[in-house]
Amino acid sequence: MKQELRNTYIARITKEMSEVLTGATFERFGYIITEQVFNDYELNHRGTNLAGSPVGYVVDTFSSCGRVVAEYSTDAGYFTDFTKIENDKTHALEHYPESLKTLFLLSNRECPPSSQRRVTELVLSTEATDSIDLIIWDARDTAEYIVNELLFDEAVTERLAYFLPSIQTIRNESALNLTIPKVEDSYQPRVDIESKLSHRLLTGHSCVVVGFGGAGKSNLAVAIVNSIKEEFDLSLWLDASEVQSLDDLGHYDVYRNGHQVNILGLLKSKKILLVLDNLLAPVSQRHLEDICSNESVILATRRNVVDESDWSLPLLSSEVAKSILEYDTETPCPETTFKKVYDTVGGYPLIYGLMNANIRSDDYEWEDIDNDCEAILEYEDHKNQKLTERLLGHLQGSLATQLSFLKACETKIIDLDFAKASIKPIGIKKLIKSTIVTKSNIGFLKVHDVIFEALTNIDAGQIDLSSLLKDYLENTEAERWSAFLRVSYRHQKLIYNLYRSTGDSIYLYSHLIASVPSVLNKNEIETPSDQFEKINSHFPDIDRIKVSALIEWIENLYLLDKEMSIDFAKAELEKSLPIFLRLKELVTEKAELLKLVMHHYAKCLLRLDKEAEAETEFATLNQKYTSMYEVKLQLARIYSRSDRPEEAKLFIEKILDAWKAESGPSISVALASFELVSRTSMRKYKKELNEKYSDLVAMIIKESMAFGYDHSYRAFSLFAGDWAFNHPEKFLDIFAYLPLPPLSLISDDYTKNSVGDLYREAGKIHLRMNDPKAEIYLSLALDFYESVIHRTPFHVRRIAETHCLLRQYEISQKICLELLDNNDKDPFVYFWLSKSLFGLNHLQEALERIDIGIEKLRGYPDSFHASFLEVKSDIHLALGLDDYIELLEAGARKSDSPKYISQLEEKIFSLVNQKQETFN
Secondary structure: OOHHHHHHHHHHHHHHHHHHOOHHHHHHHHHHHHHHHOOOOOEEEOOEOOOOOEOOOOOOEEEOOOOEEEEEEOOOOOOOOOHHHHHHHHHHHHHOOOOOOEEEEEEOOOOOHHHHHHHHHHHHHHHHHHOOEEEEEOHHHHHHHHHHHHOOOHHHHHHHHOOOOHHHHHHHHHHHHHHOOOOOOOOOOOHHHHHHHHHHHHOOOOEEEEOOOOOOHHHHHHHHHHHHHHHOOEEEEEEOOOOOOHHHHHHEOOOOOOOOEOHHHHHHHOOEEEEEEOOOOOOOHHHHHHOOOOOOEEEEEEOOOOOOOOEEOOOOOHHHHHHHHOOOOOOOOOHHHHHHHHHHHOOOHHHHHHHHHHHHOOOOOHHHHHHHHHHHOOOOOOHHHHHHHHHHHHOHHHHHHHHHHHHHHOOOEEEHHHHHHHHHHHHHHHHHHOOOEEEOOOOEEEEOHHHHHHHOOOOOOOOOHHHHHHHHHHHHHHHOHHHHHHHHHHOHHHHHHHHHHHOOHHHHHHHHHHOOHHHOOHHHOOOHHHHHHHHHHOOOOOOHHHHHHHHHHHHHHHHHHHOOOHHHHHHHHHOOHHHHHHHHHHOOOOHHHHHHHHHHHHHHHHHOOOHHHHHHHHHHHHHHOOOOHHHHHHHHHHHHHOOOHHHHHHHHHHHHHOOOOOOOOOHHHHHHHHHHHHOHHHHHHHHHHHHHHHHHHHHHHHHHOOOOOOHHHHHHHHHHHHHHHHOHHHHHHHHHHOOOOOHHHOOOHHHHHHHHHHHHHHHHHHHHOOOOHHHHHHHHHHHHHHOOOOOOHHHHHHHHHHHHHOOOHHHHHHHHHHHHHHOOOOHHHHHHHHHHHHHOOOHHHHHHHHHHHHHHOOOOOHHHHHHHHHHHHHHHHHHOOOOHHHHHHHHHHHOOOHHHHHHHHHHHHHHHHHHHHHHO
């Protein structure tokens, strides 16, 4: 993330902390910060009393060992008279006079420059007189810590965002920037290599680094990217071990949570530094450079040489190897021992990291390394792998639970929050220090390939992973839905296998949520009827998860059957309607389940073309549960289809007005509601709704790009025309932010037309700027328009318009004439036909066509006449007729656009001056 953007985020959080967080709220917020800063300690928080106020006469937070105390304050005079700081220090020492080593003081106020020297003096005097490490953070210090250290952790940012909503917004806006791992403290720089590769990337050349597993390719790439990332708009790290073709980057699950991002679009639209770590696809440097533009570059790593341009990573020098081996150890490695290690292992970074972890574990001595080197000499071909296994075996004493957990997960990618719940933060820290895993900045742990292979060959003991995962899924499904989704996607295979072996409904529900219908096997999942009977047999006890899984299975069955035949799918869905009716009877007393059942029952009615019945169900739900915005969306859709636009408008406004509410609509519901504005029935309200909500929707679109919603393209296209003309800077800001998908990845005509509209509007802006990019964007618009299978006359007219803008006048003329052969009532076809004829210098015919177009405008708003009159003025001027200025003046009087009126007036002024100069 660029420093300017980082500073903006820090200022935003700092301001919100002082304005939003009150005493009790700030204390609970402070608990989260302290837990992250002191994650090596078991911490206790005093909590609040029944009235919601903090409990008095005890310190706010303390460690079980008494070494750490934290106090939180919203006192307005915290950094002016320092009384509160002195009192908190005295209070902490009274409670822990013998054990206290670190006092952590947090304020939601910003320390003014005039007080900073006094803070420094107090910190130094406390250390000198009380032997205490005093840490004082103001609001800005905390904001810096959040932006620099915590944004990458999805679970932590979700907790913090409960108190400061801007944190979630900032994370969403900057999520892609957070994919770059941090340089590990134990990393030993390889200066010459880093400098050489950095120079290549900064001069516009992509690179492929090759080396065997454990050679240090990834660590080297992390160091390089962190050193040069400020030179790029965006730096992005992908685990590319599943990228079989570069086309896969057009729809890649960056976050491993089911949401896909168009990386190919980003490489074209921004200056991107992309790392493809452990790249599977056998592509060359040239192939990588072919998908880049706008100064984007790619750094790839892989094990095997594929092309002569691949750069082979040298092994470690003995000096760097020794630095890794001795990192943070109490005694240096004896020279004889190091010589034996280096002669045996060579410059193999992973081995040195594991040896270092063993030495620091206190269960291993330097002489033990001699024994391990001797033991593996017989394995000439696989000695490094065998040594890895032996070193892991030595760590079992201190990491038994952690290694058992990693092995049981059966995958190299493990969700970080699930791991925290299972082996605790301290367990994760041990694994990272031992170089066994690396922590991604987007919420998962990565087990090194070589370690993963070694784990399969060692006895790591047993752990009840099924119980751990079941408990985690049940807790997060009820309380933290986004965490439930992440684990469901990241551990699909494990969850599916556990469902097959246990039959637990939580595994079935998780499996269904994370799977696309086409991969589901009907024969492996009980029928809806059988699932219902199991639920019914336990009445009056109702298992909420079983009900949720049943409803999700009915939904997936319909989508699966639909791929074969829509008629078959509807017939099968009809059989499930009685199940919904019986479920409604069972869950009458359980409000949340009743909402779920009624909502999905109404959706089934819609799919079965029973719209009147569905409307009744949705209306009942909306009356009972006003915060069900997905229900309001369904009603808005029904009303916009049934010529009741005022009611549709009301629901669209209710959805968008609630965006900032604590229980507001989801991104997909908000954007889908705004899409309805484009429907013909809503034409009367389109301008009003665009003016009222386009800024809000633009903000939502930016957030949506963190999750890859297709809605973003369609929603933006609705007000793109207005913004492209009246607010081109706003349009280009969103357009640059939005990586548009390649044509090959879009199947539906609606999205193709929407993306085409965005490229067309971008092209028109650049035409007005005389920028050569205009031709690129307009050509891309044509690609999308012409790929549409079911074209309406409106969209065919868009094709004619785009050809005309590209000065392909003959093609535009031909398309317009074909449209008029089928229907001669559309005035805008005559408009573009006239402009095409004018471009071909067929002036008289162009005049005839624009006059017919003006005649056809009867019944349209007067403002539509303005652009037609401008075209007629241009033709009159070319023909030498005298009234061309009067025509422009008439157009200016007709227009309701201040910007267009201003443009016409400037044109009139210029033409009047030219006319006067001619007479003179």
